Structures are given as structure tokens and as C-alpha cells.
Amino acid sequence: MDKDKEKDQQPPHPEAGYSIGGASEQAGVTNGIQAKAPKQRGQWAEVWHRLKKNRMAMFGLTVIVIIILTAIFADVAAPYSYRTQNLRRIAESPSRDHWLGTDELGRDIFSRIIYGTRISLQVGFVAVSISVIAGGFLGAVSGYYGGKLDNIIMRLMDVLLAIPAILLAIAIVSAFGGGLVNVMIAVGISSIPIYARIVKASVISIKEQEFIEAARAVGAKDFRIIFKHVLPNAMAPIIVQGTIGVAIAILSAAGLSFIGLGIQPPTPEWGAMLSGGRMFIRTAPHIATFPGIAIMITIFALNLLGDGLRDALDPRLKQ
């Protein structure tokens, strides 16, 4: 209970909203220095247990697993190639041959959406990895050391935050050209500051605790403390933000492709497909509708899972 009081005395920080918190866990973590491995597994098992009770989150998780499986087995699942054109059968409505119809160049929309899962998931996960790794490192360093270094890093992050993410991504893609890799880098860079702030906030709250002091007392180096003791305990908010971040990244990439700056044809990126069908919205609305639905379902599922994870990782929010 002391711990909680201590916490309350800290200045309220908007991003400190989640933390593994909770008296019982605090105890677990403090003990964790001696019996770390089994106790931590227990902690994650409990999270999983709580997550399982959340139906919406499980629905989101199921959809995402299906999407991941689709991406892995796209070659088997797709009835046609994503790039074969049939210029004599363009913009056809859904039929038995083409379940979701054909697009403006006579390609099978169903197959393109299936292959598109690969692109979207790749963009989502790689972009988030970039921002988590870079943002996490910057946030950890500035939170742990504080002082001047913290000031410099955080002001840089403020500058980045002051530029709308999509605008920053557009600028990066315009400067370095389109293509899958550049889009992932652009989307990744534009959300670094979000992770830097979150990680910094949790690092600040964790580094004052006894087990860190203990680690320092036995002579552990800063590097070891940050990576072995601080960051593992700051994972919860990163996981939550990361799940939602994948959704944001997929949307940003789709947005970039929609305005023609993203992935180059004939890559079946959902945003690019939407953009291609835009001209036909009144004569053949299915061309733009189906990729739009695919984006929507994916984002929806990721957001449900993200919300569920937040609740599961921080039970206090439920009360």
C-alpha cells in the first residue's frame, strides 16, 4: 500500500496511465530478483487469463490470427495471381469466377486482398518495430539518466511530435521515393516520439523502486539495469501502444498509397487498391469498397485487441 501512496505523490503524467501496477504485482516483481523466471511466467499467465475473459479482445485476436494465417498461406488461399490482368473483363461485379469482382485492370480483387494482407502486416509490424526500438531506446535513456540528455532527447521528440505524423511520412517518402521499405521507415520514424514518451514515463516510475536500487547496490552496470530490470517491467504500455500502433501504421501506409506516394504498383496494397477504384466509385463501387472493408476489419480487430490488452495488463482500470 505504501507503494501506491508513493505513486500518488508523483506528478500526474498523462502517459503514465498504464503500468503493471497493483500491490500484488509490485510484491511479485520485488521478489522477482531471486525467483524471477517462474514468477514472471505467472504474471503473463494471469494477463492471458484476464484477456481470455474479454470477449471482444478474443474476437480481435481471432481475426488477427486468421489474417496472419492468410498472409502466410496467401499462395494457397488466393484463386488467382495478384498481378494477372484481363483487360477484356475490367470492373466486373462479384461473380462465381471472381468472388469480389475484378478491378479497373481486370485483376481478381479477392486474390489481391489476400496478398494484400502480407503487405499490410509487414508494414504494420516492421514500422512498429522501428518505432518501438528507436523510441524505446531514446525513452529509456532519457528516463533513466534524466538531466541534460533527457532534455535534449525530449525536445527533439517534441519537435517531431509537432509535425503531424502523416505529414512527416509524406515528407520522408517524397524525399527518398516510394516503395515498401521507404514507406515502412517513414511510418516508423513518424511515431518514434510516442514510444519515447511512454517508455520514458514508465522508466521514471520504475527506476525509483527498491529492486533497481538493489541491483545498483550489487554493482550492476547501467546498461544491464536498463535492459534486464527496467525495460522488462515497462513492457505493458509498450505492448498496448504497439498493438494500436500496428493499426495506425497500416492506416498511414494505406493513406500514403492512396495519395500515390506509397507502395509502387502492382503491389496489392489496400490503400492503393482503394485509390485505383476511387474513379469508379459510382459505376463499380465494389472496387473501392472491398479493400476498404479489409482495412476496416483489420484495424477494428487490432484496436479491440489493444483495448483488451490494456485492460488485462492493468486491472485497476477495470474498477
Place this chain on the structure above:
Amino acid sequence: MKKLLVFSLLAVLLASPLAARGAAEQVTDEKPANKGTLEVVMGADARSLDPQRTNDQPSARVMKQIYETLMHQTEDLEIQPGLAESYEVVSPTEFLFTLKRGVKFHNGEELTSHDVKYTFERMREINAPAAFLVAALDRVEVIDDYNFKMVLNFPFGPFIAHLGHPATAIINRKAVEAAGEDYGRNPVGTGPFKFVEWRSGDAIVLERYDGYHKGPAMSERIRFRFIAEDTNRAIALETGEADIIYDVGPNDFGGLAANDALTTYQTVGLTTFYMGFNAEKKPFDDLRVRRAINLALDVELATEVAFQGYASAAKGPLAPTVMFANQDLPGYGYDPDEAKRLLAEAGYANGFTTSIWTNDNPIRIRYAEIFQEQLAQVGITTRIEIMEFAPYLDRTAQGEHDMFMLGWVAVTGDADYGLYSLFHSSQFGDAGNRTFWGNDEVDRLLDLAKESPDFAEREAAYARAQEIIFEEAPWVFLAFRDDLNATRAWVQGFVPHSAGHHGLYGVYNK
């Protein structure tokens, strides 16, 4: 509270298509409100209303109503007297003009020879974007208020035709000097409409000029509005928000044509679409490769798909409406086997990897995607690079590209405009020749035809030049786009101009 919000949102969402349908059904044959104002919607805002500061289509479409030129180019591209009542050819480099009397600018000044002299001198002085049109002009000699002489440096065949180009509109010194830097937003001309206001990105309003020398225009006011998306322009016309829309999207045209309350216009334009090769780069410096790619592409089918049928496949560089277009060129046809043979002969039996550049124009992107697939059939792997228009023009002018997609409007309707900038070796880069392909014989023919006042000689020279261009294949000739425009049925007197800047003098809402 939340539930209420969700329900009301749902209700609005459900009601909106119904409401839209209701509005669409209220179509009548008479314009409901403000009959005197002609609402014209086009794709982009004007850049300037100073004819010597810009040479772009949206600006020209507005300026056409405000200004007039010495010669008048009819909708069918015939050249008739405009502000000049008559002219006389003294020698191939000397023309005597007589101005129409009693023509007044919107500021009350009378049009005299001094205005003409001022116009062409200023054009050169400030290096107007369209100054090349009258590059041959040496000086204007004022004889008296209504008579003047134009003296050229060298004979220039299309000179008289160029005096009908909207960029050579006659301006008034007093008005230009009074407005100073802001002249582009305070234009003064002799045309049937005078300028009222310009809200950037939204609308330009013009008002009938009652002192117009041919009698007042049919409409009291014109409001030009700008809607970038093709579909949104079509919707604006359907709802009656617009009386006239320019550049209907190929996807929307069929729907508008089927609507009885609307009138649609499909006319053969002056625009050529092409895919150019960078002939300075390998492997496009090899004629066999350029020909092979021409043969490997099914241009006819691609054009049908890309333009939804609102264009004709091109066989040469000039649209049939352009004067001196050679219509006897056979076209390359679609022959992938021959293409493979030529590639093998050129040493590319296993194909090669290259790129197609295009700006973010959906029709060009569609062409590029089709060609990517067709080139893959003969072993050529292509990457498609999509760029924004400004960097696209810059980088293709620098010659960084392999293949690129562009279009060209032969605005004056003369072969000189349609060929010189694109194929003469003096025009490499930004001037227009982005293929960096040059040919001494073509240079000679284009120069000859440019300077010759003799019709037959020009015709023969242009015919031969087009044959060589066809055989040398610096381009894949893609399509001649149809111009698509539409009006409400209550709009009377609209005649689309082949060059895209439609005159609205006699147009009104019935």
C-alpha cells in the same frame, strides 16, 4: 448519452443517401435560381489573370472571357480577324495591321496601336512563359492610332495563328501600371466580361461588360468554381450546382450522357498522350529496343481500358485535328514475337530491367500498370515510379528517367506547336524534348516548316518529319484524348473549343 449519439449518427448516415436521392430527383428543365449567373466548374484554380505571367489552361479559360487577341481562333481552329480588323502581308517578315475602331478596355481607355506595341514589348521584357510564341517578332512599328506594322526577324509560318493564342491577348498600359504587382488579380481587357472578384481556391466572378464592342454578352455574370475530383464535378452538375463542367472524367461521362436533363459534348481534342524513352540512356539509345517496346505493347486495348473508350489510339505524334497531322502513318500494331526477335537482335534476348515514370494521374498510372504486365511478356521487368507533378517535370527535364508518361496539347492547332518543342534537338529538357532524342533531318525539316510561309512546303516538310519520328520511335504513341464537357440542358449556346479554352460570350441559361 452515448447511445443517443450513436443512434443519431446512424440516423443521419441512413438518411443522407435518401436525402441525396431526393435532391437528384428535383431535376427540372429550368434553372431554379439566379438564371443570369453562369456557374462554370473546372478542375483547378487559375494561377494568374495576367496573360503574360502564366500559360496554363485554367487561367486561359478565365482570361478568354476578359481579354481578346489580334486574331481570333474559332472553335474549329480557323483563324479570323479579332481585334485586328484586317492585315496585309507586305513581305514574309512584314505585316501591316489595321485595328478595329471604337474598342474600349474595361477601364474606359480606347484600344490603340500603342497598346499592341506595349503588349508585345512587355511580353519580351518580363520574359512571359508564352513569349516563345512570338519569338520571331522583332518590333512593332506604330503608324497611327489604328495602324501598325509587325516586323519579324525571320519568316515564321504560324505567326498569324499564334496571334490568336490567348497568351498574346492585348493589355492596356495604364491598367497594368495602375495595378502594379497586383495586375494578375486586377485584370483589364477588351473582352465581353470584366473582372469582379477572385477568392483563391474557391471562385472567380466576372460580370458582363456593357460597353463590349460586339454588343453585350448573353449572361449577366459568370462564376468559375474549382473542384479537383472528376466525380465531384459530375455530381455538382447533376445536382444543378453547376451549369457547365469542363473535363468530365471518362468514368462519369456515360452516366451524364444518359441523363436527359444534361447535354454532353464529346469532341476530338488536340491532346496527345505518349510514353517517351530516354534515348540518351542504354538500352533506349538502340532503335531496335524502342521499336521492340512499341511492338510489345497492345496500345489499342490499353487505350480502351485506360480511357474507357473516350480516346482514340495514336499512330503518330499529332492528333488528327492539328494542322499538318500525317494521317497515313501505319502504326506499330501488337506483335510480341517480333518484339522478342528485335530484342534478341539488340542483345537483350533475356530482357532487361527498367522503369516507367509517371505523375499521379490515374489514367497514366493505369497505362503504366498495363504496360508493366505486357512488357513482362517479352522479358522486360519494369518498376513504376509515381511522383508528384512538379518534381516529375523537374526530374524528367534533367534526364534521370528511363521511360515516362506525358501528354502535350497542341494549343495553337498548328504542327509547329505540336512538334517543335517535343522533337527538335534544341529543345532538350524543360523546353519539351524529354526524350533527348534528336535527328538532323527532323531538325532541318522542323526549322524549314517553321520559317516557311508556303503552305505546300510546310505540309510536305511536316509529313516527312512525322514519318521519320514514327520510324525512329522516340515515343510509344498512345492516344488522342477526346475532350469531354457537359452542361445542364437549360444552357444554350455552348460550343466547346478544340483547345479547351471555351468562349462563353453567347452562352446563357434558358
